Amino acid sequence: MTPLQRRQEILQEMNTLTCMERGKLCVQARGRGRGRPSFYKLQCWQHGQNHTRYVPAAEVAAVQEALAGHARFQALAEEFVEVTVNQTRRERATDAKKNSRKSKPSATGKPKPC
Numbered sequence: 655m656t657p658l659q660r661r662q663e664i665l666q667e668m669n670t671l672t673c674m675e676r677g678k679l680c681v682q683a684r685g686r687g688r689g690r691p692s693f694y695k696l697q698c699w700q701h702g703q704n705h706t707r708y709v710p711a712a713e714v715a716a717v718q719e720a721l722a723g724h725a726r727f728q729a730l731a732e733e734f735v736e737v738t739v740n741q742t743r744r745e746r747a748t749d750a751k752k753n754s755r756k757s758k759p760s761a762t763g764k765p766k767p768c
Contacts, residue, residue: 657741664734671727675720676700679709 655663677698684693694709696717709717 657737657744660737661734661741664730664737668727668730668734671723673716673720674724674727675717676724677705677721679714679717679721 675696675698677696679694679696681692682695694711694714694717696707696709698705
């Protein structure tokens with residue numbers, strides 16, 4: 655598979671990710687007594703501040719799916735950058751080889767007569 659094809663595959667897979675959420679989901683226990691339900695909080699860092707959102711138990715599965723979507727997007731973005739950087743370096747190396755094959759100026763440095 656060529657780098658261009660892989661880049662297109664990555665972009666297509668990114669486009670399939672329809673839900674994302676940033677942060678970390680943590681279970682918090684309420685009090686020390688048995689029978690007290692736990693609750694969940696979603697923490698994320700945005701605009702230089704830590705934000706916390708409490709998540710009802712009914713929404714936990716959806717939030718976990720959204721967190722997985724964000725993690726997958728980040729991994730795909732990193733792979734996209736790697737493929738693009740490698741492609742750029744290969745192209746520069748090819749261009750450098752082409753330029754080094756051009757005729758070099760004479761050793762005397764004198765201009766050629768017209």
